[in-house]
Amino acid sequence: MMLSDVMEDYLKAIYQLQRGDDERVKTSAIAEELDVTSPTVTSMLEKLEDRSLIDREKYRGVTLTEEGETVALEVVRHHRLLEAYLTEHLDYDWSEVHEEADRLEHHISENFEARVAAALDEPEVDPHGSPIPSPDLEPPNTAVGNPISECGEGDTVIVKEVADHDPEILSYLADHGLEPGVELEVLEVAPFGMVTASARGSDTQVSLPEDVARHIRVALPAEAE
Amino acid sequence: MMLSDVMEDYLKAIYQLQRGDDERVKTSAIAEELDVTSPTVTSMLEKLEDRSLIDREKYRGVTLTEEGETVALEVVRHHRLLEAYLTEHLDYDWSEVHEEADRLEHHISENFEARVAAALDEPEVDPHGSPIPSPDLEPPNTAVGNPISECGEGDTVIVKEVADHDPEILSYLADHGLEPGVELEVLEVAPFGMVTASARGSDTQVSLPEDVARHIRVALPAEAE
DNA sequence: AGGCAAATTTAGCCCTATCTAACCCTAAAT
DNA sequence: ATTTAGGGTTAGATAGGGCTAAATTTGCCT
Ligand SMILES: [Mn+2]
Ligand SMILES: [Mn+2]
Ligand SMILES: [Mn+2]
Ligand SMILES: [Mn+2]
Numbered sequence: 001m002m003l004s005d006v007m008e009d010y011l012k013a014i015y016q017l018q019r020g021d022d023e024r025v026k027t028s029a030i031a032e033e034l035d036v037t038s039p040t041v042t043s044m045l046e047k048l049e050d051r052s053l054i055d056r057e058k059y060r061g062v063t064l065t066e067e068g069e070t071v072a073l074e075v076v077r078h079h080r081l082l083e084a085y086l087t088e089h090l091d092y093d094w095s096e097v098h099e100e101a102d103r104l105e106h107h108i109s110e111n112f113e114a115r116v117a118a119a120l121d122e123p124e125v126d127p128h129g130s131p132i133p134s135p136d137l138e139p140p141n142t143a144v145g146n147p148i149s150e151c152g153e154g155d156t157v158i159v160k161e162v163a164d165h166d167p168e169i170l171s172y173l174a175d176h177g178l179e180p181g182v183e184l185e186v187l188e189v190a191p192f193g194m195v196t197a198s199a200r201g202s203d204t205q206v207s208l209p210e211d212v213a214r215h216i217r218v219a220l221p222a223e224a225e
Numbered sequence: 226m227m228l229s230d231v232m233e234d235y236l237k238a239i240y241q242l243q244r245g246d247d248e249r250v251k252t253s254a255i256a257e258e259l260d261v262t263s264p265t266v267t268s269m270l271e272k273l274e275d276r277s278l279i280d281r282e283k284y285r286g287v288t289l290t291e292e293g294e295t296v297a298l299e300v301v302r303h304h305r306l307l308e309a310y311l312t313e314h315l316d317y318d319w320s321e322v323h324e325e326a327d328r329l330e331h332h333i334s335e336n337f338e339a340r341v342a343a344a345l346d347e348p349e350v351d352p353h354g355s356p357i358p359s360p361d362l363e364p365p366n367t368a369v370g371n372p373i374s375e376c377g378e379g380d381t382v383i384v385k386e387v388a389d390h391d392p393e394i395l396s397y398l399a400d401h402g403l404e405p406g407v408e409l410e411v412l413e414v415a416p417f418g419m420v421t422a423s424a425r426g427s428d429t430q431v432s433l434p435e436d437v438a439r440h441i442r443v444a445l446p447a448e449a450e
Numbered sequence: 451a452g453g454c455a456a457a458t459t460t461a462g463c464c465c466t467a468t469c470t471a472a473c474c475c476t477a478a479a480t
Numbered sequence: 481a482t483t484t485a486g487g488g489t490t491a492g493a494t495a496g497g498g499c500t501a502a503a504t505t506t507g508c509c510t
Contacts, residue, residue: 058488459504
């Protein structure tokens with residue numbers, strides 16, 4: 001099946017927006033994610049449905065079919081392998097990789113994918129700590145760790161994943177020592193979702209508004225593998 | 226100026242087909258190079274002319290403007306840097322690189338280009354011996370060496386460039402020791418353009434039909450830098 | 451000069467991906 | 481049971497890239 005890069009982006013967006021297993025993803029959510037208008041999304045959803053890549057209930061949203069999920073996982077694998085390769089071998093900073101990978105993910109061959117994976121020794125996570133789907137594209141188990149906003153005050157935790165895409169925010173976080181693998185002390189969790197924490201070894205502390213904190217997942221040292 | 230990847234391919238094709246400096250490239254030549262029909266070429270040429278990327282005399286062909294040439298050189302630089310990187314760092318064989326580079330050339334950022342060039346230490350030629358345009362995109366001087374078909378029988382020469390794109394032919398040539406840098410003895414130049422030669426150190430000889438030989442450029446050892 | 455074959459352009463159509471404007475559904479509130 | 485706000489879908493337009501079939505132009509040959 002020949003899919004355009006745009007179709008691949010839609011499937012990837014649906015994959016990433018689909019939280020629960022039968023939770024339907026809404027037109028407006030896709031429109032916002034991909035920065036297009038909702039009629040544009042509707043017409044694309046019709047095409048994806050024609051190709052059996054999604055199940056659709058008009059007016060109520062879509063879910064990926066198994067085939068659609070496989071395509072999405074393929075694109076995500078490309079994306080995350082590229083992010084890892086760019087940081088490991090081409091001197092990219094983790095704040096720069098997303099944009100580059102977001103274009104290249106649609107244009108590399110299976111051969112390229114395999115060589116990159118080999119050069120990285122089959123990595124399991126990308127520079128943000130997000131899991132890289134395996135070559136067989138089986139749906140990976142759910143993410144490791146929990147959102148940092150669910151921590152209690154005073155908890156000491158290990159950062160597992162920083163799934164933000166904004167270069168400015170990522171640079172800011174790195175400047176404050178907040179990267180995967182770092183040990184963190186949670187100082188305050190405000191009722192409106194703001195989290196204040198301090199990286200182990202640094203005196204400075206960071207305050208993270210809810211929409212930033214949402215993308216940070218952590219685990220208790222005990223749970224840390 | 227936002228150019229589509231298809232437009233970039235047209236400009237690159239015109240660049241590579243334009244032998245002399247004011248030699249006009251014909252519709253049919255572009256059509257054949259890009260594997261599209263001539264009406265398709267005509268309509269694209271109109272668009273490129275609108276954007277001042279080519280000069281066009283209806284029914285008589287086109288030439289690149291300075292601006293168009295710069296775009297073409299940019300694409301060629303991307304292409305050849307990618308070919309070099311894929312062979313040097315990702316274990317590609319020179320017979321495989323063309324297809325991959327031909328897609329990726331349109332999708333890498335200037336940042337990616339710079340990192341790849343740095344990783345390769347600013348290379349001057351790609352794996353086929355073709356010159357990589359410099360970062361400032363000044364038109365490079367003409368190719369080194371001369372077509373092997375212009376050799377005399379008995380000449381001993383150094384292979385400078387093997388500008389073929391066909392993977393099968395490239396594998397065949399490599400199997401017979403015919404690669405850039407190799408010393409070659411020209412055994413026979415037949416009147417219909419077929420060249421027979423033997424790589425230094427190998428007993429076997431290769432016979433190259435005219436359309437293969439045309440892409441191979443060589444220099445006398447004296448001229449060799 | 452006239453005629454003809456080959457190359458090129460024009461005309462008219464298709465498909466994708468996007469938009470805006472207009473219309474329609476759903477679900478929650480009255 | 482209505483209303484209504486907030487999506488979602490339909491309709492119609494535009495722009496890019498492509499094709500086939502039908503004109504045109506060129507350039508060469510007689
Ligand atoms: Mn993408
Ligand atoms: Mn793949
Ligand atoms: Mn190309
Ligand atoms: Mn460039």
